[in-house]
Amino acid sequence: MSLQGEINKCLSAAYKNWIISKRNVFTVFELVFWPLISLLSIGLMTRFLNIGGETVAFLLVGAIGLTILQICQIDVAYVLLFDMWSKSIKNTFVSPVRGYHLVLGALLFGMVRGTFAFTILVVISRILFGFDFLAGGVHTVLIFLAGVFAVSALIGMIVCISILLFGQKADVAAWSLSGVIMLISGIYYPISILPDPLQLMARAVPLTYFLEYYRSAYGFGDHNIMTGAVMVAAYMIVGLIALEITIERARSTGILLRLSE
Amino acid sequence: MNYAVRASGICKGFNTLFRGKKEVLKDINLLIDGEEIFGILGPNGSGKTTLLSIFSTLIYPDRGELTILGIDARRKTHEVRKLINISTGKPNFPWSLTVRENLRHSGMLYGLHGRELERAVDWSMESFDLHQYQDTRFENLSTGVKQRLSLAKAMLNGPKLLFLDEPTTGLDPQMAQRTRALVKRIHRDMGVSVVMTTHYMPEAEELCGMIAFLKEGRIVAQDTPARLKRCLKIGERMRIRYRGDIDANALRAIPGLISADLSAGRADLVIDKNEVTFSRVMRTLQSAEILELELEEPDLEDVFIELAG
Numbered sequence: 011m012s013l014q015g016e017i018n019k020c021l022s023a024a025y026k027n028w029i030i031s032k033r034n035v036f037t038v039f040e041l042v043f044w045p046l047i048s049l050l051s052i053g054l055m056t057r058f059l060n061i062g063g064e065t066v067a068f069l070l071v072g073a074i075g076l077t078i079l080q081i082c083q084i085d086v087a088y089v090l091l092f093d094m095w096s097k098s099i100k101n102t103f104v105s106p107v108r109g110y111h112l113v114l115g116a117l118l119f120g121m122v123r124g125t126f127a128f129t130i131l132v133v134i135s136r137i138l139f140g141f142d143f144l145a146g147g148v149h150t151v152l153i154f155l156a157g158v159f160a161v162s163a164l165i166g167m168i169v170c171i172s173i174l175l176f177g178q179k180a181d182v183a184a185w186s187l188s189g190v191i192m193l194i195s196g197i198y199y200p201i202s203i204l205p206d207p208l209q210l211m212a213r214a215v216p217l218t219y220f221l222e223y224y225r226s227a228y229g230f231g232d233h234n235i236m237t238g239a240v241m242v243a244a245y246m247i248v249g250l251i252a253l254e255i256t257i258e259r260a261r262s263t264g265i266l267l268r269l270s271e
Numbered sequence: 272m273n274y275a276v277r278a279s280g281i282c283k284g285f286n287t288l289f290r291g292k293k294e295v296l297k298d299i300n301l302l303i304d305g306e307e308i309f310g311i312l313g314p315n316g317s318g319k320t321t322l323l324s325i326f327s328t329l330i331y332p333d334r335g336e337l338t339i340l341g342i343d344a345r346r347k348t349h350e351v352r353k354l355i356n357i358s359t360g361k362p363n364f365p366w367s368l369t370v371r372e373n374l375r376h377s378g379m380l381y382g383l384h385g386r387e388l389e390r391a392v393d394w395s396m397e398s399f400d401l402h403q404y405q406d407t408r409f410e411n412l413s414t415g416v417k418q419r420l421s422l423a424k425a426m427l428n429g430p431k432l433l434f435l436d437e438p439t440t441g442l443d444p445q446m447a448q449r450t451r452a453l454v455k456r457i458h459r460d461m462g463v464s465v466v467m468t469t470h471y472m473p474e475a476e477e478l479c480g481m482i483a484f485l486k487e488g489r490i491v492a493q494d495t496p497a498r499l500k501r502c503l504k505i506g507e508r509m510r511i512r513y514r515g516d517i518d519a520n521a522l523r524a525i526p527g528l529i530s531a532d533l534s535a536g537r538a539d540l541v542i543d544k545n546e547v548t549f550s551r552v553m554r555t556l557q558s559a560e561i562l563e564l565e566l567e568e569p570d571l572e573d574v575f576i577e578l579a580g
């Protein structure tokens with residue numbers, strides 16, 4: 011087993027997603043159009059409500075974080091969705107790749123797309139709304155992005171797992187789950203305004219910690235980034251193992267065959 | 272000796288929504304040495320795809336033991352996957368990737384990289400006559416080229432054993448013939464063991480040195496094509512309506528006449544076209560007045576009924 015071989019198994023997923031993405035006109039919408047719409051909506055709303063500097067930053071961090079989360083998570087889910095839509099899932103799973111090759115490769119490409127969108131969004135919000143995304147230094151931005159990408163990978167994996175467990179239509183349920191995660195992790199508000207049980211749940215979602223971390227650079231309270239980092243790392247490991255188990259199970263139930271019909 | 276495939280007691284069932292578990296494969300025992308192309312022949316729904324999917328470790332059996340190329344395929348699935356590949360009729364690949372991109376992607380799945388990857392891709396395009404399509408997207412390829420791409424993909428990792436699932440379904444006769452020639456080349460010139468499924472007897476006859484008949488998830492017969500054809504009564508079917516008398520014994524004495532069913536002005540004959548001339552049959556029929564004559568290739572479903580009966 012050569013390292014280069016292992017890397018290329020991962021890159022196979024990135025390569026496929028890259029070509030499909032490159033040829034898909036909707037990529038422009040995914041990466042530029044919709045992100046700008048949501049950024050401008052939030053930005054203009056802050057004008058209308060006459061909100062001051064820090065709070066604007068608070069909301070823009072949420073809007074930008076949410077956007078790149080969505081872009082990156084769908085890339086991870088695409089690794090299985092593209093195979094399913096083109097009915098070529100057999101080719102993938104008859105080869106000696108494992109779940110983590112697919113997820114890591116797709117994540118890599120998701121990070122490229124996410125970073126691209128992030129760059130556009132921070133530049134635009136700097137120009138239009140005076141948002142200084144480097145207020146906490148470069149490392150703050152990098153740690154925040156790393157956290158968002160890791161959470162994206164988790165959501166993408168949950169989508170893949172649901173499909174392998176319950177079949178094609180299950181992705182809808184999985185996307186709804188990601189909606190709930192966004193709701194409780196406080197995209198547009200501090201989680202302190204949530205009812206206690208939801209706050210407790212929010213503390214179990216790593217995204218919460220990464221949002222708080224980035225926002226603390228703009229003077230919004232404390233953060234506990236270590237907890238978030240350890241949590242997301244643990245979730246990633248659990249997620250990858252769960253995906254591996256699910257793939258093996260899909261081979262036993264035969265759903266892998268049905269998904270390729 | 273290492274068998275290409277050594278399967279014993281393979282059973283597989285699928286859970287269905289309303290009717291409980293559906294048993295698709297029932298106690299499959301097979302020894303395939305890989306010297307000759309091995310054919311698994313069976314009508315639609317008999318479990319061919321399921322069986323090949325199990326052999327290629329795409330899915331797992333419920334019970335039974337499986338050794339592929341001497342490796343325990345129930346435990347060392349990854350080792351097996353490196354050494355085999357599969358190609359199916361009506362193949363599918365990501366639509367918007369070109370031939371070269373699809374091959375490159377498939378090669379990467381096997382861990383090929385750099386020069387080695389490009390060489391494998393070039394070699395397989397060369398071998399399957401795909402160079403002129405290398406920049407054509409999969410969605411714009413004709414059925415025949417898609418099929419060749421599928422074979423090319425299956426050869427990328429230099430497999431020792433290749434599974435082909437109905438490689439000629441959906442192809443026109445010319446394309447089917449070309450594909451069969453490629454399968455022969457893969458086996459003979461590239462030295463790859465081949466296990467293939469088909470529901471078309473002439474194809475099995477042309478390619479395979481040994482055939483197993485799969486019916487409703489069981490292997491009901493296994494032999495060389497020539498011997499199987501006799502005991503399975505595969506041939507041309509001739510239906511006749513006549514007036515008068517036909518000498519049934521004379522008819523049955525014709526070599527190559529597999530079966531003759533005569534009753535009330537109707538004769539139902541199965542003839543092995545390779546061994547008997549129609550004229551000989553017709554001469555025997557001369558004693559009667561032929562009102563109607565119909566020729567058809569019996570489909571496998573008929574043949575299986577006869578075998579079971």
Ligand SMILES: Nc1ncnc2c1ncn2[C@@H]1O[C@H](COP(=O)(O)OP(=O)(O)O)[C@@H](O)[C@H]1O
Binds near residue numbers: 266293
């Ligand atoms: N993944 C699956 N889930 C449920 N039933 C299946 C699945 N795959 C195949 N079957 C059923 O198993 C039987 C055999 O199918 P298959 O192996 O595809 O036969 P063949 O390839 O000989 O046409 C069919 O009745 C089919 O409906």
Ligand SMILES: [Mg+2]
Binds near residue numbers: 437
């Ligand atoms: Mg089939």
